Amino acid sequence: MARATIFCLHSVEKHDDPGRLLGAMGISDVFLDRFLRHLKYRGIDVVSLDECLARLSSRDLSPFVCITFDDGYRDNYEVAYPILRHHCAPAAIFLATGLLDRTSPMWWHPLERAISTSASFGLGQDRRALATDADRWQVYTHWADRFRGANSEEKDQLIDDLAKSNPNFLPSDAFETALEWGMVKEMAGSGLITFGAHTATHPVMAQLTLAELVEEVVTSRDRCADMIGQDTEYFAYPFGQAHETGRLAPRIVEQAGFRAAFTTRAVTMKASTSQNRFQLPRIMVSRRTQSIEAIDAYLSGLTEIIKWA
Numbered sequence: 203m204a205r206a207t208i209f210c211l212h213s214v215e216k217h218d219d220p221g222r223l224l225g226a227m228g229i230s231d232v233f234l235d236r237f238l239r240h241l242k243y244r245g246i247d248v249v250s251l252d253e254c255l256a257r258l259s260s261r262d263l264s265p266f267v268c269i270t271f272d273d274g275y276r277d278n279y280e281v282a283y284p285i286l287r288h289h290c291a292p293a294a295i296f297l298a299t300g301l302l303d304r305t306s307p308m309w310w311h312p313l314e315r316a317i318s319t320s321a322s323f324g325l326g327q328d329r330r331a332l333a334t335d336a337d338r339w340q341v342y343t344h345w346a347d348r349f350r351g352a353n354s355e356e357k358d359q360l361i362d363d364l365a366k367s368n369p370n371f372l373p374s375d376a377f378e379t380a381l382e383w384g385m386v387k388e389m390a391g392s393g394l395i396t397f398g399a400h401t402a403t404h405p406v407m408a409q410l411t412l413a414e415l416v417e418e419v420v421t422s423r424d425r426c427a428d429m430i431g432q433d434t435e436y437f438a439y440p441f442g443q444a445h446e447t448g449r450l451a452p453r454i455v456e457q458a459g460f461r462a463a464f465t466t467r468a469v470t471m472k473a474s475t476s477q478n479r480f481q482l483p484r485i486m487v488s489r490r491t492q493s494i495e496a497i498d499a500y501l502s503g504l505t506e507i508i509k510w511a
Contacts, residue, residue, distance in 0.1 A: 209500075229487060
């Protein structure tokens, strides 16, 4: 048995690319193809966001899958898009517009690469040896928290400082791994890909003031609309857990005229989770969970039963 489910993906890398970033949120091209083939084998429809909302409005929770991608990775065009076209599978991509404009960094990419390939990492006395996986995880968490708590100017300075002190920390990983607007326009023109907003600078929205929230939401909405040539109807919250989204963000998103907004609350669509259009759940698929067994467990609702048992 399967349930209606919205999945959240990020990066899709070629499995045989020696330069792949191997980020925690990435999956392989081989797995994406297997995923789509498996859904077809099981007879589960892959639907667009428009169709997803139509079904929810009619309270039709018969099994379907909606596939979404967050942030706006370049490999969504170079790797994922050809696979989606091959399977005629609609999808949605939520764009953090500052990443595409190269004004806001994908800081997690150089951080992951440097920590996975270095013997030590940090700045001055805040440098730690990386002898074990536990060391690497602790150091990543520490610097990720620093980035998440920084404003745009502070993030740029952190990238400069870390690049000077850590030869494996590459600023190009932060600024050149996002989509280009021409790629977005091509995919939008195909009718297969829906684009939504994901803020401008990918902040933790719960940390923002009311004015900052409005600026992030409206700026990303308008930038997407201007570049694609059509209204931006859908929004996804960066990070997306309740404590990261905060209480104000859903109201701001609704007031900005979006039709629906998506979290990363990892549950399937049920009567209890499908009626609040501005806090719709999505289940994240990552490098660690890219298996057909995991997909089937998610679709069945088994993971929710285990989590709350």
